[in-house]
Structure formats: structure tokens, C-alpha cells
Amino acid sequence: MTVLRYDEAEVAGLADPYPHYAELRAAGRVVPAGPGAWAVTRHADVTALLTDPRLSHEFPDLVYRLSGEPDELTDFFRATVLNRDPPQHSTLRRAMARTVNPRTVAALRPRIVELVGELFAAMADAPAADLVADLAYPLPVTVAAELLGIPVADRAEAQPHAVALGRMFGSGAPTEQERADAVRAVGWLRGYVGGLLRERAGRDGDDMLSHLLRDAEATGTISRAELVDNVIFLFFAGFETTTNLLSTGGALLLHRPELLDRLRRDLGLAPGAVEEFLRWDCPIHATSRVVREPVTxxxxxIRARRVVVLLLASANRDERRFPEPDRIDLARSPNPHLAFSSGPHHCLGATLARVEGAAVFGHLATRLRRFEATGPAHRRTGLGFRGYDRIPVRVVCN
Known part of the structure; x- marks a missing residue:
């Protein structure tokens, strides 16, 4: 009898991996995922394990050594809030959560709407436009830069380094050039962010960096090196996921015009559209943990020291939790998708991503007379993030 197994590289190469995820769910709640690794396929189990303290984000040194990644990169990623367990995870998360809380994000909403209008207007004036390069990428990058207080004059130099590091974060099989670019990016960004923090030390600034610095100095629980690395992580993690949400949702509205028509008839569905696009094809398809104590x-x-791969994308199409999971329903409610994870590691930028998504899809529905593809969209390749590299479009404003 053939035993179905989860192979990350194989799934990443599929244009539509969801029939395969359905086969995995049918095969069992847990399937093999490589030596010493198991993949969890169904919504109820993934949800439970995302909050289970027996699973850890802090992988042993051996895992990092076997990855073959340069020390500069593993040291950086291990220092970020994403790969820390309590108590340090809790300390870092509390500090950063205060800077992206709902009140802060609500205050940013008018600026986000303004940026969306400017970007669409520029696309309408351009002889050729690309939804990824001209909107899905620059919008969250600009918002993240403004939130962190990165000076406008520095952004053109800082952003390519953040992109290089972000691509490493979302790739399971980087090229040697991508590794080299990421190593250079870590060095440059550490020097740059460290310089910004030194400049703002002792000042009463109202930007995110100044708030983080004051909190770290007041509590003494976050070192300057930890602060630098986590600010860098906030910068690139703040736009990678949102870029993929915007590109996936935009591609759907291009190729499923009935969805855009429904949004035009009922703009109140824009927030629901964000949630459904996240569920239907989430930006990150899986997340991994290491088992501390046996888990059933x-x-x-699953014994201790084994790796558990939590299949978020499979869980989001689980027919046991979502009626007609392969149908896009902009009014789906409830919609307990796991695109932003859950529990202690729930995405810090989820509220911000939702506001940006609703602003973009709302603008598409109300401010554009024409929105059409001018060529084939090109999917991103690689393991980790799922989105698009290019979506050629024509935009005509009202």
C-alpha cells in the first residue's frame, strides 16, 4: 500500500496544491513529512497544536547546522520573535505589539487609503502596469517604512536589503546568490538600524523605533542587539505576507470578474473578501515546530525531538470546518482561517494587513472603471511564501 506523505518541494511546484492537500487530509490526521518529521493536515488538530506549549519554535543547534545556512543568517533568524519561546518571546512580543496595536493601525487608515489612491493613479498613467511591482509590493513596504520612521531619503537603499532578507525567509531552497545577498543584507541592516537607534536614544520621538527603544531601556529585558534584529524582522515581515495577500486577491478579482462585480454591489464585503482570500490561498502554507514532550x-x-509541520493551507480548506471549502464566498461567516497562525505566535501585523487589503480591494471596487489583465500572471516559485512575481494589468480610473 502506498503511504501518502507531505513533500514541501513537491507541493511548492504544484500550480494548484489543494487537491493534494485534500488527499493528505483523507489519508489521515497526521502523515509522514520526511525523516523524523510529521505533517498535520486538518483544521481542528492544527488549531490545537498552534497553542500547545509542548511544541517549540526554538529548534536545536543541530537543525541549524544541518540546514547549511551561513551563521550570520541562522543567528539573525534565531534572535527574532518568530523563533523564540517564552519568556523571551513574550517579552519581545509585548514590546512590539504596543507599536502595531489596533489604535495605531486605525490612525494609519487614512494614510493607507491615500497611498492606495496614489499608486493606482500612477498605474493608470503608466504605459504598462504590474499589480505586484506597482502596488502589492510598494504599498506595504511604504507603510512599514513610515511606521518604523525610516527617513524617506534612506528607503531606496534600505528596501532592497529587506527584500533580499525576506526572500530568504520565504525560501526553502535558496540559491548561493540569494544566500550571499541575504548575508550582506543582514550586515547592512544591522548597521543601519543600529545607527537609527543611536540617533534616537534620549529623544522623545513618536515613531515605532523610538517607542521600542524607550521600552527596552525602561525594562532592561531586551538587549540592543535583540532590538536591532527584531526591528529588521518587523520591516521585512511587515510586507512579505501582505504583498502576497494583495497579489493573490488581485489575481482572483482579475480572473473571476463576478467576484469584483459582487464587491461593487456591496462594498461592505471588502473586509470579508480579505478574510476569504487569506483562507482560499494563504500567503504561508505551513509552519514548523519541534516537539518538546510527546504529543498524540x-x-x-509524536515523540519528543521530532518536527511537526502544521499545514495551514490544508487546514483552511478542511471540509470538516468550512462548508464548500473550494468555493470562494466573500460573505463567509464564521471564517476561522489560520493564515495568520494562532495562539502566542499569531501574526503581529495581522490588523495592518487587513486594513491594507480592505483599502486595496475597496478601491478596486469603487474607484476603477476598468481593471483587466494584459498578459499571463506569473506565480512565485520556491518554498514558503505563495504569491505572484508578476501580474500585468491595465487600470482605468473613474
Whole structure:
């Protein structure tokens, strides 16, 4: 009998991986995922394990050594809030959460709407436009830069380094050139962010960096090196996921005009559209943990020191949780998707991504007379993030 297994590289190469995820769910709650690794396929189990303290984000040194990645990169990623467990994860998260809380994001909403209008106007004036390069990428990058207080004059130099590091974060099989670019990016960004923090030390600034610096100095629980690395992480993590949400949602509205027509008839569906696009094809398809203590899922006992791969994308199409999971329903409610993870590691930027998504899809529905493809869209390749590299479009404003 053939045993179905989860192969990340194989799934990443599929234009539509969802039939394969359905096969995995049918095969069992847990399937093999390589030596010493198991993949969890269904919504209820993934949801439970995302909050289970027996699973850890802090992988052993051996895992990092076997990855073959340069020390500069592993040291950086291990220092970020994403790869820390309590108590340091809790300390870092509390500090950063205060700077992207709902009140802060609500205050940014008018600026985000303004930026969306400017970017669409520029696309309408351009002889050729690309939804990724001209909107899905620059919008969240600009918002992240403004939120962090990165001076306008520095952004053109800082952003390519953040992109290089972000691509490493979302790639399971980087090229040697991508590794080299990411190593240079870590060095440059550490020097740059460290310089910004030194400049703002002792000042009463109202930007995110100044708030983080004051909190770190007041509590003494976050070192300057930790602060630098986590600010860098906030910068690139703040736009990678949103870029893929915007590109995936935009591609759907291009190729499923009935969805755009429905939005035009009922603009109140824009927030629901964000949630449904996240569920239907989430930007990050899986997240991994290492088992601290034995965990039982169904009839499988997963032993300590094994790796568990939580299949977020599979969970989001689980027919046990979502009626007609392969149908896009802009009014789906409830919609307990796991695109932003859950529990202690729930995405810090989720509220901001939702506001940006609703602003873009609302603008598409109300301010554009024409929105059409001018060529084939090109999917991103690689493991980790799922989105598009190019979506050629023509835009005509009202």
C-alpha cells in the first residue's frame, strides 16, 4: 500500500496544491513529512497544536547546522520573535505589539487609503502596469517604512536589503546568490538600524523605533542587539505576507470578474473578501515546530525531538470546518482561517494587513472603471511564501 506523505518541494511546484492537500487530509490526521518529521493536515488538530506549549519554535543547534545556512543568517533568524519561546518571546512580543496595536493601525487608515489612491493613479498613467511591482509590493513596504520612521531619503537603499532578507525567509531552497545577498543584507541592516537607534536614544520621538527603544531601556529585558534584529524582522515581515495577500486577491478579482462585480454591489464585503482570500490561498502554507514532550494526534504519538509541520493551507480548506471549502464566498461567516497562525505566535501585523487589503480591494471596487489583465500572471516559485512575481494589468480610473 502506498503511504501518502507531505513533500514541501513537491507541493511548492504544484500550480494548484489543494487537491493534494485534500488527499493528505483523507489519508489521515497526521502523515509522514520526511525523516523524523510529521505533517498535520486538518483544521481542528492544527488549531490545537498552534497553542500547545509542548511544541517549540526554538529548534536545536543541530537543525541549524544541518540546514547549511551561513551563521550570520541562522543567528539573525534565531534572535527574532518568530523563533523564540517564552519568556523571551513574550517579552519581545509585548514590546512590539504596543507599536502595531489596533489604535495605531486605525490612525494609519487614512494614510493607507491615500497611498492606495496614489499608486493606482500612477498605474493608470503608466504605459504598462504590474499589480505586484506597482502596488502589492510598494504599498506595504511604504507603510512599514513610515511606521518604523525610516527617513524617506534612506528607503531606496534600505528596501532592497529587506527584500533580499525576506526572500530568504520565504525560501526553502535558496540559491548561493540569494544566500550571499541575504548575508550582506543582514550586515547592512544591522548597521543601519543600529545607527537609527543611536540617533534616537534620549529623544522623545513618536515613531515605532523610538517607542521600542524607550521600552527596552525602561525594562532592561531586551538587549540592543535583540532590538536591532527584531526591528529588521518587523520591516521585512511587515510586507512579505501582505504583498502576497494583495497579489493573490488581485489575481482572483482579475480572473473571476463576478467576484469584483459582487464587491461593487456591496462594498461592505471588502473586509470579508480579505478574510476569504487569506483562507482560499494563504500567503504561508505551513509552519514548523519541534516537539518538546510527546504529543498524540489521533492514533499517532509524536515523540519528543521530532518536527511537526502544521499545514495551514490544508487546514483552511478542511471540509470538516468550512462548508464548500473550494468555493470562494466573500460573505463567509464564521471564517476561522489560520493564515495568520494562532495562539502566542499569531501574526503581529495581522490588523495592518487587513486594513491594507480592505483599502486595496475597496478601491478596486469603487474607484476603477476598468481593471483587466494584459498578459499571463506569473506565480512565485520556491518554498514558503505563495504569491505572484508578476501580474500585468491595465487600470482605468473613474
Amino acid at each position: 494526534v489521533g492514533d499517532r504519538v
